[in-house]
Amino acid sequence: MSATQNTRTARAGTTEPAWVRYSLIGLALGFIFLFLLLPLAAVFAEAFRKGFDAYFEAFKEPDAWSAIRLTLITAAIAVPLNLVFGVAAAWAIAKYEFRGKAFLTTLVDLPFSVSPVVAGLIYVLMFGAQGWFGPWLQAHDVKIVFAVPGIVLATIFVTFPFIARELIPLMQAQGTEEEQAAQVLGATGWQTFWYVTLPNIKWGLIYGVILCNARAMGEFGAVSVVSGHIRGQTNTMPLHVEILYNEYQSVAAFAIASLLALLALVTLVIKSFVEWQFERDQKAAALLPPERPTA
Amino acid sequence: MDWLSTQPARRPARRVLPGFKLTLGFTLFYLSVIVLIPLSALVFKTFTLTWEQFVFAVSSPRVMASYRLTFGASFIAAVVNAVFGLLVAWVLVRYSFPGKKIIDALVDLPFALPTAVAGISLTALLASNGWVGSLLEPYGIQLAFNRNGVVIALIFIGLPFVVRTVQPVLEDAEKELEEAATCLGATRWQTFRFVIFPTVAPALLTGFAMAFARAIGEYGSVIFIAGNMPMVSEITPLIIIGKLEQYDYAGATAVAVVLLVISFVLLMVINALQAWQRRRSGAQS
Numbered sequence: 001m002s003a004t005q006n007t008r009t010a011r012a013g014t015t016e017p018a019w020v021r022y023s024l025i026g027l028a029l030g031f032i033f034l035f036l037l038l039p040l041a042a043v044f045a046e047a048f049r050k051g052f053d054a055y056f057e058a059f060k061e062p063d064a065w066s067a068i069r070l071t072l073i074t075a076a077i078a079v080p081l082n083l084v085f086g087v088a089a090a091w092a093i094a095k096y097e098f099r100g101k102a103f104l105t106t107l108v109d110l111p112f113s114v115s116p117v118v119a120g121l122i123y124v125l126m127f128g129a130q131g132w133f134g135p136w137l138q139a140h141d142v143k144i145v146f147a148v149p150g151i152v153l154a155t156i157f158v159t160f161p162f163i164a165r166e167l168i169p170l171m172q173a174q175g176t177e178e179e180q181a182a183q184v185l186g187a188t189g190w191q192t193f194w195y196v197t198l199p200n201i202k203w204g205l206i207y208g209v210i211l212c213n214a215r216a217m218g219e220f221g222a223v224s225v226v227s228g229h230i231r232g233q234t235n236t237m238p239l240h241v242e243i244l245y246n247e248y249q250s251v252a253a254f255a256i257a258s259l260l261a262l263l264a265l266v267t268l269v270i271k272s273f274v275e276w277q278f279e280r281d282q283k284a285a286a287l288l289p290p291e292r293p294t295a
Numbered sequence: 296m297d298w299l300s301t302q303p304a305r306r307p308a309r310r311v312l313p314g315f316k317l318t319l320g321f322t323l324f325y326l327s328v329i330v331l332i333p334l335s336a337l338v339f340k341t342f343t344l345t346w347e348q349f350v351f352a353v354s355s356p357r358v359m360a361s362y363r364l365t366f367g368a369s370f371i372a373a374v375v376n377a378v379f380g381l382l383v384a385w386v387l388v389r390y391s392f393p394g395k396k397i398i399d400a401l402v403d404l405p406f407a408l409p410t411a412v413a414g415i416s417l418t419a420l421l422a423s424n425g426w427v428g429s430l431l432e433p434y435g436i437q438l439a440f441n442r443n444g445v446v447i448a449l450i451f452i453g454l455p456f457v458v459r460t461v462q463p464v465l466e467d468a469e470k471e472l473e474e475a476a477t478c479l480g481a482t483r484w485q486t487f488r489f490v491i492f493p494t495v496a497p498a499l500l501t502g503f504a505m506a507f508a509r510a511i512g513e514y515g516s517v518i519f520i521a522g523n524m525p526m527v528s529e530i531t532p533l534i535i536i537g538k539l540e541q542y543d544y545a546g547a548t549a550v551a552v553v554l555l556v557i558s559f560v561l562l563m564v565i566n567a568l569q570a571w572q573r574r575r576s577g578a579q580s
Contacts, residue, residue, distance in 0.1 A: 014473045014477070029398070038427070045426075046416070046419050085321070095315075108322075113512070113558040115551075117533075118535070126333050188313075193314075218407075220411040237409075238411040260408070260409045264407035265407075267407040
């Protein structure tokens, strides 16, 4: 008895009995199924509830197309701006030491913890009719809130930290040695960035960009506050989904929603691919012989 | 290699790489324009209210009911996420089973799926004619259009936070410690309770706080499923929207400031937790 028990415990030193393993796996998969897979499946099931024709009918509406166009335009402005910011912020924070660095890093993260509704509200307070710049904007006939610029601003706010927070830890871990070597060899600042830094951070960069893009295209709360919900003009895809849903056009709402769900799935696939590539590069780098004695 | 020895040692390191002023300047400019100045507009707008007006706006019965719902539901959702997030992270790190890679990728779905889509989809599932709702209806269980719906939407939104903070810590945890515990005669449960759990506890708390913070501000997924009955199932962000739609900008701002202050506090708590976690893992390795 004692002998068999000993061998069993030795084998089971860092794992659990099979029945515990299987019940834990079952419990976890059940939870994932209920909370992740079912909602995802429901989007497509509801979209095709009345067949393919009804599904494609939803995309014949001009309002749907203008919503899709506005979403694409918004992402096309917000993502590149946040990309430039993310790279600049990561360069400043990761490559140099200066006072207040930790505070600056916290400020960069700040938009993540602000409620989307509050994010929308602050732009209404800035540019709305009663806002700081409201009278001036009205006098010059510029519309920001309840128009496209407000939607773009709110989207930039909610997606603000995505790229920066991917790049900062990555560039901090990589240090400045390679850039310093490039400088010593006579490279200009831009050359150093293009040929040394960028190849090193490319996977983190792509990772940040696709997450930023997914959020930019899918943002609802902040955009809802500043949009004004003018059909065909200031409706993004998520807002169009809401309008259709509230008008009991369920199939049309889920048809547009299915596009956004597809976007989410594509995002997850690219993300997994990027993670896989990054790990492969890391492993390859680890296998390389050291270039100099690490004294 | 001659340059190494001739380079003056006192030269500050940051002079070596160009672009410090450019990148820091642009970072501060962009941060101010997009985040800091607009957020300060919120604070200044609040100062146009008298103290009594502010207190009245943020503590009317309907607003108080919304705090109770928002904080209560966010807390319950974050607890559920902590328990199941730890479970999912554990299963993904320690066991192998078919489809593991897909499940691992799927965990991030709530990050990638627009909240409005999650909202209508959960509503369709849980409504009395939905896949899940129709199964529960005969037992008198209603999950949509009430507070249960709020909690369920917030569980969906917060799930990845706990999994993604606990997972890397579990991956890095040293198996030698567990082997040592077993050698010393600990049962598997004791090993988990006294060796593994203390290792992941800071990460678990961080993930819990992140899920909680996210849930408090969440709007898109909740409003479809909540039913939005005043005093019963109306969340605080919706109160802000309601006040805005009545052109009560000052009232909306006052409630927004309350949410913002709570966000700040939670952000600092999360930062402190992460520092704790770093110290923990630093002390171990």
